Amino acid sequence: RDYKVTGVQTCALPICAGFSVVSAPLTGSDPAVIGQLHKLKAQLEAPRFVVGVGAGGLYARLAACAVLGLSGAVSFGGRLWYPGIDADHPIQPFDLLPGLSCPLQCHFAADDADTPQTWVDELEKRLRAAGRPHQVFRYGHLAGADRDTAWGRARNFLLHLSADAR
Numbered sequence: 001r002d003y004k005v006t007g008v009q010t011c012a013l014p015i016c017a018g019f020s021v022v023s024a025p026l027t028g029s030d031p032a033v034i035g036q037l038h039k040l041k042a043q044l045e046a047p048r049f050v051v052g053v054g055a056g057g058l059y060a061r062l063a064a065c066a067v068l069g070l071s072g073a074v075s076f077g078g079r080l081w082y083p084g085i086d087a088d089h090p091i092q093p094f095d096l097l098p099g100l101s102c103p104l105q106c107h108f109a110a111d112d113a114d115t116p117q118t119w120v121d122e123l124e125k126r127l128r129a130a131g132r133p134h135q136v137f138r139y140g141h142l143a144g145a146d147r148d149t150a151w152g153r154a155r156n157f158l159l160h161l162s163a164d165a166r
Helices: 030-042 055-066 093-099 117-130 144-165
Strands: 005-009 019-023 048-053 072-076 104-109 134-139
Touching: 030 055, 048 055, 048 144, 055 072, 055 093, 055 104, 072 144, 093 117, 104 117, 104 144, 117 134, 134 144
Parallel strands: 005 019, 005 048, 048 072, 072 104, 104 134
Antiparallel strands: none
């Protein structure tokens, strides 16, 4: 079966054959990044996805909560909590979760200092409480076999959502 999937990818890693990808270096404050994602969304055909790694993982979660019209988002790591609120980060990422408007898949490594497991626990708790469609996976680290497993899960997630959108 042929799938045409379009998405914003905030890293250079390929998702899978059949996906049309706009690779975009997103920069600036959270509001600026959300604005950039709104503009990029307009360039994509449906179904639309955002996939991000590291800081891009945070951006994928922000997009899932603040950019309407996405079909799904996949996040690999990325901050879950800011040490403080300021003009660049006017709201905690957790506080955007009630606005989640598309299915979200998250991947976290236990050895990632930016995402302590207690924060991943809190993310799961808030997603469950909000009744939002989500999947959260944890790995020892996102390298080798764990990386391959994570990318396979992401690929299957996007293909499943793509089929549902048809």
